[in-house]
Amino acid sequence: ETGVTQSPTHLIKTRGQQVTLRCSSQSGHNTVSWYQQALGQGPQFIFQYYREEENGRGNFPPRFSGLQFPNYSSELNVNALELDDSALYLCASSFSLHEQFFGPGTRLTVL
Amino acid sequence: DQQVKQNSPSLSVQEGRISILNCDYTNSMFDYFLWYKKYPAEGPTFLISISSIKDKNEDGRFTVFLNKSAKHLSLHIVPSQPGDSAVYFCAASAKSNAGNMLTFGGGTRLMVKP
Numbered sequence: 001e002t003g004v005t006q007s008p009t010h011l012i013k014t015r016g017q018q019v020t021l022r023c024s025s026q027s028g029h030n031t032v033s034w035y036q037q038a039l040g041q042g043p044q045f046i047f048q049y050y051r052e053e054e055n056g057r058g059n060f061p062p063r064f065s066g067l068q069f070p071n072y073s074s075e076l077n078v079n080a081l082e083l084d085d086s087a088l089y090l091c092a093s094s095f096s097l098h099e100q101f102f103g104p105g106t107r108l109t110v111l
Numbered sequence: 112d113q114q115v116k117q118n119s120p121s122l123s124v125q126e127g128r129i130s131i132l133n134c135d136y137t138n139s140m141f142d143y144f145l146w147y148k149k150y151p152a153e154g155p156t157f158l159i160s161i162s163s164i165k166d167k168n169e170d171g172r173f174t175v176f177l178n179k180s181a182k183h184l185s186l187h188i189v190p191s192q193p194g195d196s197a198v199y200f201c202a203a204s205a206k207s208n209a210g211n212m213l214t215f216g217g218g219t220r221l222m223v224k225p
Contacts, residue, residue, distance in 0.1 A: 042200050042215030056212050090154055102154035
C-alpha cells in the first residue's frame with residue numbers, strides 16, 4: 001500500500017509568480033485536504049476535495065485554488081505569490097470522516 | 112483567534128518516565144480530537160484519536176484523555192523512549208460546512224533524554 005506522496009519536495013519562486021503543487025492520495029482514500037504550515041506553527045487548513053468537488057475551505061484568498069482528479073490525486077495552485085506564502089505545504093488524504101494521513105510536504109520559498 | 116492551543120512549546124523528560132502533553136480548545140463544536148507526531152523533513156504522522164463521547168483512549172504506550180467540561184485533552188506516553196523525540200500536534204475537528212477540516216495547535220517539542 002502506497003502512502004501519500006507529494007511533488008516537488010522543494011521549490012523556489014519569486015514574488016508574483018504562480019506555482020502548482022501535486023499530491024497523490026493513499027490507496028483507497030477519496031478525500032484530499034491541503035494545509036499550509038508556516039515555520040514554528042501548526043498546519044492551517046486551506047481546502048478539502050471530496051470526489052473532485054471542493055468540500056470546505058479555510059481562511060485563504062481565492063488565489064489559492066485546487067483540483068482533484070478522478071484517481072483522487074490533487075493539485076494546489078497559488079497565483080501571484082507573496083513572500084508570506086513561503087511555508088511547508090502538506091497534503092493529507094482520508095477515507096473516514098476524521099483520520100487524515102499526511103504526505104511529506106513541499107517546502108515553498110518565495111523570494 | 113486560536114481555537115486549539117498547546118501552551119508548552121517544549122518538554123524534556125528522561126527515558127522511561129511519563130511524558131504528558133497538553134492541549135486546550137475553545138470551540139465547543141469540536142467532536143473529534145487527534146494527536147500527530149512530526150519529525151523534521153517529514154509530514155505529521157497520526158498517533159491516536161478520541162471521540163467526544165469518550166474520555167479516554169489507549170493504544171500501547173499512548174493514552175489520550177479528554178475533559179470536555181474543561182475543554183482540555185492530554186497525551187500520555189509511558190514509558191517515554193528517545194525515538195519519541197519529535198514535535199507533537201494536537202488537532203480537532205467538527206462536522207461543519209468546511210468539511211472535516213482539522214484545526215491544529217502550535218505544537219510541543221518533546222525531547223526524551225537517554
